[in-house]
Amino acid sequence: MKLKYLGLGTAAIGRPVYINIKENADEKPFNLSAFKTDGLKVLDEAYNNGVRFFDTSPGYGLAEELLVGWLKQKNDPNIKVSTKWGYTYVANFQPDATIHEVKEHSLKKLNEQWEQSQLLLPNLGLYQIHSATLDTGVLDNLEVLKRLHELKKMHNITIGLSTTGNNQTEILEEALSIEVENETLFQSYQSTFNILDQSLAQYKNELQKLSGPFIIKEALANGRLIPNSNYFDYKNLYTFMGILAQKYKVGEDAIALAYCRSIFPKAIVLSGANSKAHLEANIRAESIALTNSETEQLSAFGISSDKYWQERKQLKWH
Numbered sequence: 606m607k608l609k610y611l612g613l614g615t616a617a618i619g620r621p622v623y624i625n626i627k628e629n630a631d632e633k634p635f636n637l638s639a640f641k642t643d644g645l646k647v648l649d650e651a652y653n654n655g656v657r658f659f660d661t662s663p664g665y666g667l668a669e670e671l672l673v674g675w676l677k678q679k680n681d682p683n684i685k686v687s688t689k690w691g692y693t694y695v696a697n698f699q700p701d702a703t704i705h706e707v708k709e710h711s712l713k714k715l716n717e718q719w720e721q722s723q724l725l726l727p728n729l730g731l732y733q734i735h736s737a738t739l740d741t742g743v744l745d746n747l748e749v750l751k752r753l754h755e756l757k758k759m760h761n762i763t764i765g766l767s768t769t770g771n772n773q774t775e776i777l778e779e780a781l782s783i784e785v786e787n788e789t790l791f792q793s794y795q796s797t798f799n800i801l802d803q804s805l806a807q808y809k810n811e812l813q814k815l816s817g818p819f820i821i822k823e824a825l826a827n828g829r830l831i832p833n834s835n836y837f838d839y840k841n842l843y844t845f846m847g848i849l850a851q852k853y854k855v856g857e858d859a860i861a862l863a864y865c866r867s868i869f870p871k872a873i874v875l876s877g878a879n880s881k882a883h884l885e886a887n888i889r890a891e892s893i894a895l896t897n898s899e900t901e902q903l904s905a906f907g908i909s910s911d912k913y914w915q916e917r918k919q920l921k922w923h
């Protein structure tokens with residue numbers, strides 16, 4: 606059965622390390638060929654479980670390339686894909702690299718990455734600026750905005766952007782007002798939203814009115830929403846999530862994912878799973894619906910964006 610609102614984010618299947626709460630890096634030596642095989646297995650597993658939306662980026666190591674080959678083999682027009690431009694993966698699959706990705710929001714980078722990303726067509730439906738910020742000036746760069754509009758017209762794709770950080774609302778405000786040739790350019794947003802950082806809830810109406818999807822990333826707060834004794838402040842939240850998990854016979858991960866859907870019923874919520882076990886656990890969120898009262902009680906555990914992103918900064922690449 607096709608899943609309605611859960612999509613797969615491919616960051617964790619494209620590079621050996623990623624931001625999470627693990628304390629120790631994997632002890633096994635990294636093997637690129639086995640890593641690719643595992644990644645393809647996750648894509649197949651997701652597909653077989655009904656996932657038809659996949660999010661990727663050239664910044665996610667080999668994820669985009671893996672997806673291009675996999676899509677050709679699947680040959681299914683029902684699969685929808687989003688990708689992004691603006692980050693280049695530079696760690697060459699070295700788990701101990703000090704720099705993993707480099708950000709560049711120039712027209713040159715857009716054109717360079719589009720050359721590769723367009724191989725995702727015709728499944729590619731959404732092209733996003735990867736982590737748009739005010740300081741890179743990308744939202745004021747008319748050449749970039751015009752080029753994105755041109756790509757939209759040429760390939761019949763939606764243009765969007767992703768946001769990260771404690772000023773997501775500011776970027777959203779700015780981006781929502783941008784027009785090219787009298788058309789609102791950004792019709793889709795991919796943002797962090799979860800029980801802890803609910804700052805985007807105030808834009809619910811605006812986001813759900815757009816022609817493209819609102820995509821929720823980091824719904825599990827990079828793993829912080831999985832009960833963990835290192836986060837003492839969230840003890841009561843974990844207890845409540847545990848009660849709900851028992852009631853619905855799912856894991857706490859599914860409760861956190863279902864929460865996002867309760868607040869944004871039309872959103873696509875990304876699972877960042879890179880194993881069969883996590884994927885299957887995450888997907889169980891599709892089969893439950895929290896009550897209004899449960900959603901309100903979970904909302905009461907929200908923290909300030911500043912605190913959320915301060916804590917996020919402490920997380921390491923594992």
Ligand SMILES: NC(=O)c1ccc[n+]([C@@H]2O[C@H](COP(=O)([O-])OP(=O)(O)OC[C@H]3O[C@@H](n4cnc5c(N)ncnc54)[C@H](OP(=O)(O)O)[C@@H]3O)[C@@H](O)[C@H]2O)c1
Pocket residue numbers: 613614615616617624625626660661735736767768769795821822823824825826827828829831856858875876877878879880882883884886887
């Ligand atoms: N700027 C951007 O555009 C941007 C930024 C970040 C993410 N994204 C997109 O969003 C997707 C999702 O983000 P994310 O994966 O970083 O965040 P996330 O979903 O908030 O967190 C994933 C973390 O939760 C853990 N987890 C998941 N299911 C679990 C389970 N059942 N039991 C225990 N732990 C579980 C994972 O553990 P493991 O580590 O063990 O798998 C991982 O550490 C990415 O793949 C990417 O496509 C986009």
